[in-house]
Amino acid sequence: MNDTSGRRDFLKLGMAGLATAGALTAVSAEKAAAQAASDSVLRTALDRGKLIVGTGSTNAPWHFENDAGELVGMDITMGRILAKGLFDDPTKVEFVMQDPAQRIPNVTTNKVDITIQFMTMTAQRSQLIHFSRPYYVEGVALLTLPGSENKTFDKLLANGSATRISILQNVDAENSVHFALPQAQVMQIDTQANVLQALESKRVDAAAVDLSTVRWLASRNPDKYFDAGKSWYSMLYGAAIRQGDLDWLTYVNQTFTIAMFGHETALYDAAFKEYFGQEPPPRHPGFPVI
Amino acid sequence: MNDTSGRRDFLKLGMAGLATAGALTAVSAEKAAAQAASDSVLRTALDRGKLIVGTGSTNAPWHFENDAGELVGMDITMGRILAKGLFDDPTKVEFVMQDPAQRIPNVTTNKVDITIQFMTMTAQRSQLIHFSRPYYVEGVALLTLPGSENKTFDKLLANGSATRISILQNVDAENSVHFALPQAQVMQIDTQANVLQALESKRVDAAAVDLSTVRWLASRNPDKYFDAGKSWYSMLYGAAIRQGDLDWLTYVNQTFTIAMFGHETALYDAAFKEYFGQEPPPRHPGFPVI
Amino acid sequence: MNDTSGRRDFLKLGMAGLATAGALTAVSAEKAAAQAASDSVLRTALDRGKLIVGTGSTNAPWHFENDAGELVGMDITMGRILAKGLFDDPTKVEFVMQDPAQRIPNVTTNKVDITIQFMTMTAQRSQLIHFSRPYYVEGVALLTLPGSENKTFDKLLANGSATRISILQNVDAENSVHFALPQAQVMQIDTQANVLQALESKRVDAAAVDLSTVRWLASRNPDKYFDAGKSWYSMLYGAAIRQGDLDWLTYVNQTFTIAMFGHETALYDAAFKEYFGQEPPPRHPGFPVI
Numbered sequence: 126m127n128d129t130s131g132r133r134d135f136l137k138l139g140m141a142g143l144a145t146a147g148a149l150t151a152v153s154a155e156k157a158a159a160q161a162a163s164d165s166v167l168r169t170a171l172d173r174g175k176l177i178v179g180t181g182s183t184n185a186p187w188h189f190e191n192d193a194g195e196l197v198g199m200d201i202t203m204g205r206i207l208a209k210g211l212f213d214d215p216t217k218v219e220f221v222m223q224d225p226a227q228r229i230p231n232v233t234t235n236k237v238d239i240t241i242q243f244m245t246m247t248a249q250r251s252q253l254i255h256f257s258r259p260y261y262v263e264g265v266a267l268l269t270l271p272g273s274e275n276k277t278f279d280k281l282l283a284n285g286s287a288t289r290i291s292i293l294q295n296v297d298a299e300n301s302v303h304f305a306l307p308q309a310q311v312m313q314i315d316t317q318a319n320v321l322q323a324l325e326s327k328r329v330d331a332a333a334v335d336l337s338t339v340r341w342l343a344s345r346n347p348d349k350y351f352d353a354g355k356s357w358y359s360m361l362y363g364a365a366i367r368q369g370d371l372d373w374l375t376y377v378n379q380t381f382t383i384a385m386f387g388h389e390t391a392l393y394d395a396a397f398k399e400y401f402g403q404e405p406p407p408r409h410p411g412f413p414v415i
Numbered sequence: 416m417n418d419t420s421g422r423r424d425f426l427k428l429g430m431a432g433l434a435t436a437g438a439l440t441a442v443s444a445e446k447a448a449a450q451a452a453s454d455s456v457l458r459t460a461l462d463r464g465k466l467i468v469g470t471g472s473t474n475a476p477w478h479f480e481n482d483a484g485e486l487v488g489m490d491i492t493m494g495r496i497l498a499k500g501l502f503d504d505p506t507k508v509e510f511v512m513q514d515p516a517q518r519i520p521n522v523t524t525n526k527v528d529i530t531i532q533f534m535t536m537t538a539q540r541s542q543l544i545h546f547s548r549p550y551y552v553e554g555v556a557l558l559t560l561p562g563s564e565n566k567t568f569d570k571l572l573a574n575g576s577a578t579r580i581s582i583l584q585n586v587d588a589e590n591s592v593h594f595a596l597p598q599a600q601v602m603q604i605d606t607q608a609n610v611l612q613a614l615e616s617k618r619v620d621a622a623a624v625d626l627s628t629v630r631w632l633a634s635r636n637p638d639k640y641f642d643a644g645k646s647w648y649s650m651l652y653g654a655a656i657r658q659g660d661l662d663w664l665t666y667v668n669q670t671f672t673i674a675m676f677g678h679e680t681a682l683y684d685a686a687f688k689e690y691f692g693q694e695p696p697p698r699h700p701g702f703p704v705i
Numbered sequence: 706m707n708d709t710s711g712r713r714d715f716l717k718l719g720m721a722g723l724a725t726a727g728a729l730t731a732v733s734a735e736k737a738a739a740q741a742a743s744d745s746v747l748r749t750a751l752d753r754g755k756l757i758v759g760t761g762s763t764n765a766p767w768h769f770e771n772d773a774g775e776l777v778g779m780d781i782t783m784g785r786i787l788a789k790g791l792f793d794d795p796t797k798v799e800f801v802m803q804d805p806a807q808r809i810p811n812v813t814t815n816k817v818d819i820t821i822q823f824m825t826m827t828a829q830r831s832q833l834i835h836f837s838r839p840y841y842v843e844g845v846a847l848l849t850l851p852g853s854e855n856k857t858f859d860k861l862l863a864n865g866s867a868t869r870i871s872i873l874q875n876v877d878a879e880n881s882v883h884f885a886l887p888q889a890q891v892m893q894i895d896t897q898a899n900v901l902q903a904l905e906s907k908r909v910d911a912a913a914v915d916l917s918t919v920r921w922l923a924s925r926n927p928d929k930y931f932d933a934g935k936s937w938y939s940m941l942y943g944a945a946i947r948q949g950d951l952d953w954l955t956y957v958n959q960t961f962t963i964a965m966f967g968h969e970t971a972l973y974d975a976a977f978k979e980y981f982g983q984e985p986p987p988r989h990p991g992f993p994v995i
Contacts, residue, residue: 210831249503263700415705541790554991649988
């Protein structure tokens with residue numbers, strides 16, 4: 126047993142306390158199996174010895190294969206955080222590839238313990254599944270070229286109707302862009318690849334895409350892409366679990382909260398840095414604002 | 416189906432994804448009926464085809480009839496947000512008029528699915544019902560006259576014992592005022608109407624009333640009332656649902672959270688502007704602070 | 706009945722409303738017993754007429770005996786907040802002394818209704834019990850001497866490798882100190898008492914101990930200790946209750962939330978001041994950020 130909380134508990138308990146805490150954690154999985162309601166996914170997963178996560182493999186930076194062919198991404202990290210919490214081992218997780226359309230059905234039919242797949246929390250979906258607490262807030266943002274004179278949001282805004290923005294075609298595209306850039310020209314384009322291509326070929330000044338895409342591309346390819354520094358239109362991303370399972374819902378929420386605000390932030394923070402090129406805001410001990 | 420999340424999902428899924436998302440939502444109500452625990456209010460409401468909300472009609476800006484005789488207010492909007500989430504139609508809700516004393520009994524006896532009626536979250540009440548997450552934080556604030564020399568809090572404070580404050584009579588009135596204005600003279604008055612009348616007739620410099628009342632009156636009648644710009648004494652307002660119903664509790668909490676922090680803020684924000692004359696603070700995509 | 710919410714409700718309901726609210730609260734315990742699921746600890750505690758809290762007595766400022774021999778501390782206050790919410794009487798609580806190793810077993814075997822004992826929220830523990838919302842965020846901080854030239858964090862940092870820090874010995878001690886003071890010399894010491902002794906005898910410039918310890922010692926003995934003003938490494942402290950008990954979990958969370966963010970903050974704030982020498986950050990009425 127070698128968990129951070131054990132390491133830290135010495136500050137109050139001393140070495141004797143550390144030993145006790147270690148012993149306590151060692152029997153955790155065993156006791157939890159006896160403890161959690163027999164029909165809880167928490168018990169099923171502990172008994173099975175691994176977690177089953179429904180996700181995808183084709184959407185960086187959320188879930189994708191890296192150059193070494195490994196499945197990685199922010200969604201994958203959230204799954205590993207749960208596996209580490211359950212088994213003290215972030216590798217004890219099986220990722221099941223599923224189409225986005227299967228994100229809810231695979232949860233309600235128990236094919237997966239949880240779906241973690243860039244899923245926007247909506248009231249409609251909440252009729253069918255419980256969402257975890259949000260682990261990221263997606264938004265719309267502006268990707269520009271690092272060598273461009275108009276690479277910052279302030280310039281794009283100041284240029285008024287001379288500013289051209291590419292965006293994937295849809296009924297709401299104009300409104301979406303004009304929320305932040307009221308006078309900009311909007312070019313609706315058929316595919317995401319072509320939205321970026323319009324930027325690269327300088328037919329537009331900026332591409333309006335997901336904030337996570339902007340952060341991913343701009344941090345990975347600083348010579349090629351720049352984050353104009355403006356985002357809007359929050360969308361909460363949450364994991365999906367089946368309804369009626371208090372123990373599993375509470376477990377997932379508390380494990381995510383600890384991983385985002387507590388002493389076990391190493392995995393979350395490393396992923397945030399890797400995929401978004403940023404540090405999460407500093408957490409402050411003392412009065413809990415969460 | 417024409418929900419905002421569908422409109423936005425194009426950014427990651429493209430038009431094919433949009434079609435899929437639409438199909439998924441179209442079967443939501445049907446599947447949810449099969450999904451939620453059979454005794455959950457979530458299922459009852461979906462099966463019924465409308466939501467039943469207990470509330471009142473005589474307290475602006477929370478629940479009241481507008482000049483057109485329509486029931487409106489911040490509480491009413493929170494009910495419509497739930498109806499929109501359940502049925503993609505904010506009108507599929509029946510508002511049951513109830514006395515404040517019936518706010519809890521009508522929930523525990525299943526006369527209403529939920530009470531949304533300017534209800535302060537207290538530990539005593541939480542013995543009997545579950546509260547939703549807070550949707551507003553009430554406070555005490557100071558209403559002044561726009562033409563008054565001492566219309567701002569700083570002036571009221573600086574004038575010390577010369578400042579006169581009207582407030583509804585009660586055992587805690589002196590303490591409540593002196594928390595913010597330690598030296599002020601406190602005039603306890605028998606009715607809320609007379610508390611305001613004392614201000615209008617200039618017998619006092621300010622009336623200490625609910626923050627929501629100050630915001631409502633000052634934003635609707637800027638020629639007549641002014642918000643002195645100070646509020647204190649937080650009281651959390653939550654909706655009340657029956658105990659033991661995890662699916663309904665989670666549904667209500669997640670729908671409120673999405674309406675306050677996610678992509679579906681249109682109804683909440685419009686109401687906040689209409690009833691309090693203010694924009695909610697901006698939400699920032701990225702790391703979730705909620 | 707003389708609760709704060711009753712006192713405040715006059716602002717919207719007038720004196721008649723106050724009387725109604727009083728009547729409502731008077732029957733709370735009785736109705737709650739009928740209302741909460743029969744196997745909920747909420748019902749058990751209400752029926753019993755007192756709350757049973759597992760805690761300790763030897764760790765200031767969390768749970769300890771004061772000079773008058775009374776059990777006091779931040780953990781004790783959180784128990785009294787629950788008792789006040791249940792019985793309108795903060796004394797209707799029995800504190801059961803338990804070893805830290807019994808914090809979870811005494812909950813899972815129903816020996817106590819809740820454990821409140823400086824317990825770090827961890828995913829491992831969350832397999833066995835539900836944590837409440839966090840009521841404090843512990844951290845590592847630096848205790849210095851008030852007369853020292855290098856009593857502030859900036860000075861300790863600026864002095865680089867000349868700065869000496871005492872800390873309880875453990876495998877992570879070096880990393881823990883170097884996170885905040887990368888060049889400091891780390892002296893690992895066998896007991897907490899000797900960690901402080903090293904500071905008092907000026908063998909080190911600062912002692913790295915829990916933030917709560919720093920706040921407690923520096924606020925109680927300002928002539929002897931100083932808070933260098935830096936803390937890091939957040940650890941969430943939560944109360945522990947048994948799994949599967951939605952009514953009790955919700956009750957505890959909402960009562961803590963009201964005590965930390967609502968109108969009933971008197972007990973929490975007094976304890977925060979007493980044990981940490983600080984005021985909690987101001988709460989702002991209006992849009993709820995919690």
